[in-house]
């Protein structure tokens with residue numbers, strides 16, 4: 001039987017299949033097409049540069065062993081990269097890697113026949129299209145379990161995190177969704193899990209990414225026609241940590257791609273960790289099928305820490321920073337800042353800074369001034385619900401009336417003001433604002449924002465509404 005590119009490649013595939021995970025085989029080897037066999041060189045066509053890069057980084061050894069078995073010690077592999085269909089042209093076209101490159105390949109020593117990586121393709125975490133962004137694990141080693149202090153408010157979430165870190169993908173906490181209010185430690189805990197997994201299982205690919213960055217990467221990938229590469233990239237991660245998933249609200253394209261990535265990871269026993277500022281039942285504008293996935297594992301809440309936990313967090317911070325502080329001052333701060341650990345830490349840092357810059361002794365009086373100023377100056381996170389409540393109270397109506405379908409002028413104006421402030425003070429998308437304020441579409445919200453802008457520069461009374469509500473919302 002004559003030896004063809006196909007027959008050589010089939011034999012290689014049989015060998016490779018026996019030696020790697022079925023899913024990896026399916027993802028990285030099934031799409032390859034054997035194209036040509038000349039002398040000792042087998043040319044294979046791969047779907048993209050990213051694909052090529054991945055093979056080189058992860059499977060070069062097995063490729064070398066299998067091909068050497070087939071073609072002998074002088075075996076060489078040539079990649080042909082199939083370009084993606086960039087300009088709406090239905091016909092895909094192929095691009096050979098530059099001949100100079102191929103020649104270099106052929107002239108290389110047999111011991112390194114596969115070592116043909118071009119430097120720009122070295123990093124497997126570079127998604128084509130966002131080529132210069134190095135992703136790595138993105139974990140912050142300062143956010144560890146040791147310095148995430150335990151209390152009643154976070155015991156469940158912390159223990160679940162520890163269990164996941166011990167056996168990623170192997171517990172029923174998959175996904176693990178950590179939710180809670182602003183500054184309560186969601187990001188810290190999510191990192192701690194990732195850091196611990198990396199310590200215990202250095203070979204695992206762990207990736208921390210904010211939902212916002214994930215969305216941006218996806219938009220870029222779509223723009224550059226790299227959607228499939230984007231999906232492939234995320235599908236090979238062992239532990240995927242996505243922070244602030246509520247950001248996906250109203251972004252149906254990103255939700256859709258995340259749904260596919262999530263399913264793939266989950267089916268393959270990979271761990272998914274999510275954080276959110278609200279429980280799944282309270283998430284707005286997230287598709288039902290995705291919400292139901294979020295509920296598959298464990299949703300663990302981080303609540304406001306109690307007084308004792310707040311004191312321990314402060315003491316721990318001071319200890320780590322090597323600063324001593326009288327007990328009554330620590331207690332004063334812990335008593336007065338209750339609902340946000342970031343503010344708690346911020347106040348103590350300001351206190352230390354003030355006392356050292358101004359050479360002032362740390363007294364209760366100084367603590368009082370700082371805590372007052374600090375709390376006053378801290379911009380509170382405003383929710384769309386809160387905005388609707390403030391606006392409807394201001395116009396002496398209830399929220400249902402503000403959201404109703406009526407065209408009565410003063411109600412329409414109240415609704416438009418609520419939309420305007422939601423756009424100004426929250427990160428929600430126009431679509432999400434519209435759906436939360438009376439189930440309107442994004443165009444209505446856009447129109448509302450323009451109307452409020454126009455009216456406030458032409459109508460004195462209306463300007464007063466805007467100023468009054470601004471004041472109420474900034475208290």
Ligand SMILES: Nc1ncnc2c1ncn2[C@@H]1O[C@H](COP(=O)(O)OP(=O)(O)OP(=O)(O)O)[C@@H](O)[C@H]1O
Pocket residue numbers: 147148149150154180181182183184185186187188189277313341342345
């Ligand atoms: N239990 C804890 N022990 C020690 N430090 C904590 C604890 N909880 C929160 N912190 C600290 O509080 C700060 C805020 O935490 P983090 O950024 O994780 O909050 P978050 O819930 O993600 O906030 P956001 O809602 O703004 O995203 C961090 O410096 C973190 O280290």
